[in-house]
Amino acid sequence: MTDPRPIRRALISVSDKTGLAELGQALADRGVELISTGGTASALRDAGLEVIDVAELTGFPEMMDGRVKTLHPMVHGGLLALRDDPAHQADLEQHRIGEIDLLVVNLYPFEATVAAGADYDTCIENIDIGGPAMIRAAAKNHAHVAVVVDTEDYDRLLGDMDQHDGATCAKFRRKLAQIAYARTAAYDAAVSTWMADAIGVDTPRRRAVAGTLAQSLRYGENPHQRAAFYVDGSDRPGVATATQHQGKELSYNNINDTDAAFELVSEFAPEDGPACAIIKHANPCGVARGATLREAYSRAFDCDRTSAFGGIIALNQTLDGATAEEITSIFTEVVIAPDADEAARAVFAGKKNLRLLTTGALADPRAAALTVRQVSGGLLVQDKDTGTLSPDDLKVVTRRAPSDAELADLLFAWTVAKHVKSNAIIYVKDGATVGVGAGQMSRVDSTRIAARKAADMAETLGLPVPLTQGSVVASDAFFPFADGLVTAAEAGATALIQPGGSMRDEEVIAAADAAGLAMVFTGMRHFRH
Structure with missing residues (x-):
């Protein structure tokens, strides 16, 4: 690869005019x-710069509403010609094609157009054709041509030129080419994903997934694993779009757990009252409502004080000073909330290792989205679990129906179960979790673990009876046998919510009736693996 390559001619065509005048100058x-096109050329001229129109270069005017302007041998020949190939050089001379040493292009704002809710035809018109074609041509010929597709690379380009007397080095051009191909790939991924949705194709033959680097991480789940955080450009409130006000950079595990916490607390609308979720290792160790945010946090904390140490706290309302004071009584990794008032920020300012994130809003738990998980040799893609229930969706299957208080707790427990790793069992009393059993291979083991942890916490709190006494229980999937239900009854539960659908449903229902329990079926399960 010839190195370095001097830049004598540049073609600039950008939708995002940020930094354009400064770069041109x-x-x-x-x-x-x-050399430039349309609005870019006008902006450069407005900055007092001399510009050659692409139409002047090609001898053809822009046509078809600008759809055709750069798709021409005078452009692509200048980008693709090998400078060290005599035959290529002869072709350039024969056809009077000038070399183009630098291409600066950013694409029509297709992603932003889709995000704004534009109609189908408008989205189609915002699919760039000439831009990706030029980018790919220049990137292919990076041995001789530099290509810049992101405004943040303008200063790097100028810096590299200054280091090499107006030229660019091979290492830098290779890096630019990789960035360029990733940009066109992400652009095409956005177009294909949007079109599949627009025309109703649920499982397209090819599925493209793309992201933009938000943060290089110190390591992954463990120190020997490399990691980075990429964002997909969506505007869904959460860890990816949050503002971090203090504390060191989030780690891989922080990001994963904070996302889990915020998605869970977003299930509880602020207008329905304060709510708090405390997460440890992607599972909730306490979730509660309260008359105040401080009370909601305290009640969630009292579900499992041991696990809450070093956990992630998510709140559904603006964090206030009193709640912040309560939170700082133990070590906490991250607090995320829609906002935080000045008093809360002042309290946290004294805890330099505590990260405070604000999102501006809660995520919509009912908004359609896809989840993607990599497996060896492929990707698993599914709809996000947006399933919700109302009292009318429930089927009472026992002789006794749940009371109004039990019903409210059952629905609360069911909402939490959606965010607990399967097999999931959740004990709830008076709008707060009192025992959580997560991720066990046996459902009865989850039931026992949750009850045992509740008994331990009752002892810690100096209570005379287990926290599960008078509680309700949610199971993310059906009870395959009656043993899990019996264990819940022995722990003091009075009502259960579960999907139903087991071959032994009648046996489980009979056990519930024998124990005097109320039980409802949802017809919906919430596996989370």
């Missing part, structure tokens, strides 16, 4: 001839 100051 800097290139002109370095003796670079500028």
Whole structure:
């Protein structure tokens, strides 16, 4: 690869005009001839710069509402010609094609157009054709041509040119080419994903997934694993879009757990009252409502104080000073909330290792989205679990129906179960979890673990009876045998919610009746693996 390559002519065509005038001036100051199109050329001229129109270069005007302007041998020949190939050089001379040493292109704002809710035809018109074609041409010929597709690379380009007397080095051009191909790939992924949704194709033949680097991480789940955090450009409130006000950078596990916490607390609308979720290792160790945010946090904390140490706290309302004071009584990794008032920020300012994130809003738990998980050799893609229930969706299957208080707790427990790793069992009393059993291979083991942890916490709190006494229980999937239900009854539960659908449903229902329990079926399960 010839190194370095001097830049004498640059073609600039950008939708995002950020930094355009400054870049154009800097290139002109370095003796670079500028070629441009349409609005970009006008902006450069407005900045007092001399510009050659692409139409002048090609001998053809822009046509078809700008759809055809750069798709021409005078452009692509200048980008693709090998400078060290005599035959290519002869072709350039024969056809009077000038070399283009630098391409600066950012694409029509297709992703932003879709995000704004534009109609089908408008989205189609915002699919760039000439831009990706030029980008790919220049990136292929990176041995001789530099290609810049992101505004944040303008200063790096100028810096590399200054280091090499107006040229670019091979290492830098390779890096730019990789970035360019990733950009066109992400762009095509956005177009294909949007179109599949627009025309109702649920399982397209090819599925493209793309992201933009948000943060290089110190390591992954463990120190020997490399990791990074990429964002997909959606505007869903959460860890990816949050503002971090203090504390060191989030780790891989912090991001994963904070996402789990915020998605769970977003199930509880602020207008329905304060709610708090405490997460440890992607599972809730306490979730509660309260008359105040401080009370909601305290009640969630009292579900499992041991696990809450070093956990992630998510709140559904603006964090206030009193709640912040309560939170700082133990070590906490991250607190995430829609907002935080000045008093809360002042309290947290004294805890330099505590990360405070604000999101501006809660996530919509009912908004359609896809989840993607990599497996060896492939991707598993599914709809996000947006399943919700109302009292009318429940089927009472026991002789005794749940009371109004039990019903409210059953629905609360069911909402939490959606966010607990299967097999999941959740004990709830008066709008707060009192025992959580997660991720066990046997459902009865989850039932026992949750009851045991509740008994341990009752002892810690100095209570005379287990926290599960008078509680309700949610199971994310059906009870395959009656043993889990019997264990819950022995722990003091009075009502259960579960999907139903087991071959032994009648046996389980009979056991519930024998124990005097109320039980409802949902017809919906919430596996979370």
